[in-house]
Amino acid sequence: MTESIGNSVGSGSRVDKQRILVIGAKGFLGTYAVQAAGDTFDVIRADRKCTGEPGSIELDIADASTVERVFRVIEPDCVLLLAAMSDIDRCERMPEQAFAVNARGAENIANVCARTRARLLFTSTAAVFDGCKDGYREEDAIAPLSVYGKTKAWAEDVVKALIPSAVVIRFALVLGFARKSGTNAMLDSVMGKWKAGEPVSFSTRETRNPIDAASLARLMITMLGDRQVSGLFHVGASDSVSRYELGRRLAARAGVSIDLVQPQGDPPPGRAPRGDNHFLLTEKIQRTFNFKVETCDQVIERCFS
Numbered sequence: 001m002t003e004s005i006g007n008s009v010g011s012g013s014r015v016d017k018q019r020i021l022v023i024g025a026k027g028f029l030g031t032y033a034v035q036a037a038g039d040t041f042d043v044i045r046a047d048r049k050c051t052g053e054p055g056s057i058e059l060d061i062a063d064a065s066t067v068e069r070v071f072r073v074i075e076p077d078c079v080l081l082l083a084a085m086s087d088i089d090r091c092e093r094m095p096e097q098a099f100a101v102n103a104r105g106a107e108n109i110a111n112v113c114a115r116t117r118a119r120l121l122f123t124s125t126a127a128v129f130d131g132c133k134d135g136y137r138e139e140d141a142i143a144p145l146s147v148y149g150k151t152k153a154w155a156e157d158v159v160k161a162l163i164p165s166a167v168v169i170r171f172a173l174v175l176g177f178a179r180k181s182g183t184n185a186m187l188d189s190v191m192g193k194w195k196a197g198e199p200v201s202f203s204t205r206e207t208r209n210p211i212d213a214a215s216l217a218r219l220m221i222t223m224l225g226d227r228q229v230s231g232l233f234h235v236g237a238s239d240s241v242s243r244y245e246l247g248r249r250l251a252a253r254a255g256v257s258i259d260l261v262q263p264q265g266d267p268p269p270g271r272a273p274r275g276d277n278h279f280l281l282t283e284k285i286q287r288t289f290n291f292k293v294e295t296c297d298q299v300i301e302r303c304f305s
């Protein structure tokens with residue numbers, strides 16, 4: 001295990017701030033979360049492959065003994081669990097691996113958080129729903145269609161059972177630029193294709209209410225810092241649009257020809273099943289946490305500004 005936790009936190013010394021372990025820090029949302037956490041927390045970044053930079057540590061969440069060891073070394077006050085097999089189609093092709101990471105991995109983290117009383121925020125997905133309903137509240141019954149959705153639903157249950165005070169957030173689609181390859185950021189791959197003059201197909205059937213990565217990261221960090229907050233929350237825009245409409249609006253904002261946005265009706269063969277309507281209703285987070293929910297257009301604008 002490579003570990004390099006830097007002078008400020010080395011040898012068991014603690015700085016004034018509470019310590020947060022961001023797991024999956026090199027991923028799309030992880031990059032934003034690390035930035036958002038910096039003012040409030042002493043941030044330690046955990047990733048499957050660690051290059052030894054200060055403030056980082058290697059951690060495979062599917063390996064329970066490594067999880068235990070990392071928590072003994074780091075002693076986090078708060079944990080943001082972003083690490084996952086996030087590629088829905090890959091999860092469908094590799095269900096055992098998906099379960100090992102998304103379900104058992106989350107269980108490993110929840111177990112050690114419960115034992116050490118570290119505060120946990122777990123990131124889940126609208127894919128726990130089948131997408132047959134026009135708008136989902138937190139209390140609605142889940143019915144995941146994909147392996148990915150099933151692993152996340154399993155993890156939600158285990159997190160809630162082990163740590164009643166944990167925060168679980170579901171979102172349907174995160175927009176933003178990771179500005180590096182190998183993450184789950186949809187905008188990077190779409191813009192890369194558009195810049196090369198390649199058209200991109202977007203589903204006309206699947207509707208989603210997105211949220212931008214920077215706002216979501218700030219929200220998660222604020223929620224972790226407030227120990228009064230617990231339970232399940234939906235986040236996303238106030239309106240839901242089809243992926244095709246979203247593609248058209250993104251192209252318009254990016255100054256890309258609308259000809260490079262192509263409608264796609266039926267999903268291509270081999271794609272994991274996805275619900276059509278993943279519109280997460282957000283009254284609860286607005287009511288209990290005073291979170292300002294934006295429109296899809298405002299979300300898009302935030303990604304580019």
Ligand SMILES: NC(=O)c1ccc[n+]([C@@H]2O[C@H](COP(=O)([O-])OP(=O)(O)OC[C@H]3O[C@@H](n4cnc5c(N)ncnc54)[C@H](OP(=O)(O)O)[C@@H]3O)[C@@H](O)[C@H]2O)c1
Nearest residue numbers: 024027028029060061082083084086123125173174183184
């Ligand atoms: N982005 C979205 O639209 C969206 C929507 C709904 C929910 N979510 C959820 O939000 C969270 C963050 O997603 P994201 O978009 O930031 O995904 P991402 O870019 O794929 O980041 C996930 C990170 O997890 C790491 N990881 C994978 N397996 C691991 C393991 N066994 N141990 C430790 N780290 C591991 C990945 O590292 P490697 O690159 O080394 O595999 C990657 O850095 C995930 O839980 C995802 O399910 C995302």
